[in-house]
Amino acid sequence: MASSAAAGASARVDLDGNPIKPLTICMIGAGGFIGSHLCEKLMNETQHKILALDVYNDKIKHLLEPDNLPWNGRITFHRLNIKHDSRLEGLIKMSDLTINLAAICTPADYNTRPLDTIYSNFIDALPVVKYCSENNKRLIHFSTCEVYGKTIGSFLPKDSPLRQDPAYYVLKEDESPCIFGSIEKQRWSYACAKQLIERLIYAEGAENGLEFTIVRPFNWIGPRMDFIPGVDGPSEGVPRVLACFSNNLLRGEPLKLVDGGQSQRTFVYIKDAIEAVTLMIENPARANGHIFNVGNPNNEVTVRQLAEMMIKVYSKVSGAQPPETPTIDVSSKEFYGEGYDDSDKRIPDMTIINRQLGWNPKTSLWDLLESTLTYQHRTYAEAIKKVIAKPVAS
Numbered sequence: 001m002a003s004s005a006a007a008g009a010s011a012r013v014d015l016d017g018n019p020i021k022p023l024t025i026c027m028i029g030a031g032g033f034i035g036s037h038l039c040e041k042l043m044n045e046t047q048h049k050i051l052a053l054d055v056y057n058d059k060i061k062h063l064l065e066p067d068n069l070p071w072n073g074r075i076t077f078h079r080l081n082i083k084h085d086s087r088l089e090g091l092i093k094m095s096d097l098t099i100n101l102a103a104i105c106t107p108a109d110y111n112t113r114p115l116d117t118i119y120s121n122f123i124d125a126l127p128v129v130k131y132c133s134e135n136n137k138r139l140i141h142f143s144t145c146e147v148y149g150k151t152i153g154s155f156l157p158k159d160s161p162l163r164q165d166p167a168y169y170v171l172k173e174d175e176s177p178c179i180f181g182s183i184e185k186q187r188w189s190y191a192c193a194k195q196l197i198e199r200l201i202y203a204e205g206a207e208n209g210l211e212f213t214i215v216r217p218f219n220w221i222g223p224r225m226d227f228i229p230g231v232d233g234p235s236e237g238v239p240r241v242l243a244c245f246s247n248n249l250l251r252g253e254p255l256k257l258v259d260g261g262q263s264q265r266t267f268v269y270i271k272d273a274i275e276a277v278t279l280m281i282e283n284p285a286r287a288n289g290h291i292f293n294v295g296n297p298n299n300e301v302t303v304r305q306l307a308e309m310m311i312k313v314y315s316k317v318s319g320a321q322p323p324e325t326p327t328i329d330v331s332s333k334e335f336y337g338e339g340y341d342d343s344d345k346r347i348p349d350m351t352i353i354n355r356q357l358g359w360n361p362k363t364s365l366w367d368l369l370e371s372t373l374t375y376q377h378r379t380y381a382e383a384i385k386k387v388i389a390k391p392v393a394s
């Protein structure tokens with residue numbers, strides 16, 4: 001099996017028909033949701049080597065142990081915090097390419113831990129950019145669709161026909177402005193930090209020749225995203241919406257709709273999105289110097305519609321009856337605290353990624369929820385039963 005995988009991998013060619021040379025990749029934040037899927041794909045389908053850096057490795061343990069895995073030796077884990085670890089520069093120097101995924105990226109933290117959020121997304125990323133620039137190493141940096149903030153259309157009167165015009169809501173890498181709320185709305189601490197690191201990377205490219213690619217993910221979702229509170233994360237923790245709603249479904253509780261669940265999102269399946277990143281890794285001449293939206297414009301729903309669909313899908317995959325009260329409304333102040341604000345709508349323009357890399361997402365929202373909720377049910381249903389059965393300490 002190992003030899004056929006290796007044979008397949010050695011026959012890989014880039015989009016211009018040239019053979020792909022095996023790379024050494026320094027992947028920072030490799031132990032997270034996106035990192036775990038990227039490591040998995042690169043081990044299964046390519047010959048690249050990964051130096052996997054993170055403070056945790058639970059989500060990639062299956063790739064690191066046992067020793068006789070087919071890719072043995074091609075992935076090594078380095079437990080380190082990039083805030084203060086002198087090994088960082090050496091690991092970047094040993095690699096052909098650095099991919100930076102490390103971040104605090106859960107909205108519940110943006111207004112409650114704004115300093116940690118800004119440090120994590122801006123200050124801690126600075127040495128990574130500097131070491132790449134000084135050592136002439138290529139950088140793929142993970143930014144976010146949140147840099148667009150709110151749409152221009154959201155400022156029009158509710159009944160304006162212009163709200164239906166894509167010019168007022170489709171988000172384009174090279175044209176759309178970044179529109180955030182006031183400083184008191186600390187929700188935007190994350191988006192603003194990500195915007196400034198994007199500008200710095202862009203400037204390093206312009207002034208010092210840094211070879212970079214910036215990725216703006218639009219709500220990538222799938223297995224291993226975040227944590228289930230009280231099972232593999234803090235019981236008071238608030239993960240992103242997929243894990244919040246999964247947790248509610250697993251516990252048979254109503255799903256909480258923040259401010260009525262009117263905000264709109266487009267969701268893309270993690271496995272589709274990872275294909276786009278692999279294309280960036282293996283086609284530097286087409287990816288360098290670009291900022292890419294990576295999302296699925298066809299999978300748009302309001303958060304309320306997402307909740308309704310997840311309830312239906314979960315019933316199908318678990319055989320359980322939907323909760324009697326399927327959803328409840330909750331104010332953002334109650335759910336996230338003071339200083340929360342929201343992006344109204346997020347439709348990625350796909351022109352640049354289509355033109356440069358020929359990438360298109362494939363998986364419908366229903367299908368991606370079906371495979372993800374099947375995973376959530378298999379992974380967590382028994383553990384949740386035990387947590388619920390445990391008597392609460394008095």
Ligand SMILES: NC(=O)c1ccc[n+]([C@@H]2O[C@H](COP(=O)([O-])OP(=O)(O)OC[C@H]3O[C@@H](n4cnc5c(N)ncnc54)[C@H](O)[C@@H]3O)[C@@H](O)[C@H]2O)c1
Pocket residue numbers: 028029030031032033034035053054055056080081082083100101102103104105120124142143144145146216217218219220221226
């Ligand atoms: N998942 C999405 O839809 C999405 C959307 C927009 C942007 N992004 C961006 O993509 C990147 C990865 O996101 P994710 O969803 O995989 O998040 P994640 O939280 O699952 O992964 C981030 C990883 O970085 C690690 N990390 C954080 N600080 C670190 C430090 N100081 N030293 C070492 N490791 C550190 C964490 O331990 C974690 O494993 C982030 O930059 C995020 O802002 C993700």
Ligand SMILES: O=c1ccn([C@@H]2O[C@H](COP(=O)(O)OP(=O)(O)O[C@H]3OC[C@@H](O)[C@H](O)[C@H]3O)[C@@H](O)[C@H]2O)c(=O)[nH]1
Pocket residue numbers: 105106107143144145146217218219239240241242244245256257258259261263265303342343
């Ligand atoms: O239980 C919940 C959780 C969340 N929500 C709502 O669901 C929507 C999506 O929430 P998410 O937690 O997935 O986070 P957002 O889409 O707002 O931001 C995310 O976008 C891109 C990334 O950079 C980050 O991972 C994160 O900031 C928001 O409108 C939020 O208010 C609920 O209605 N109920």
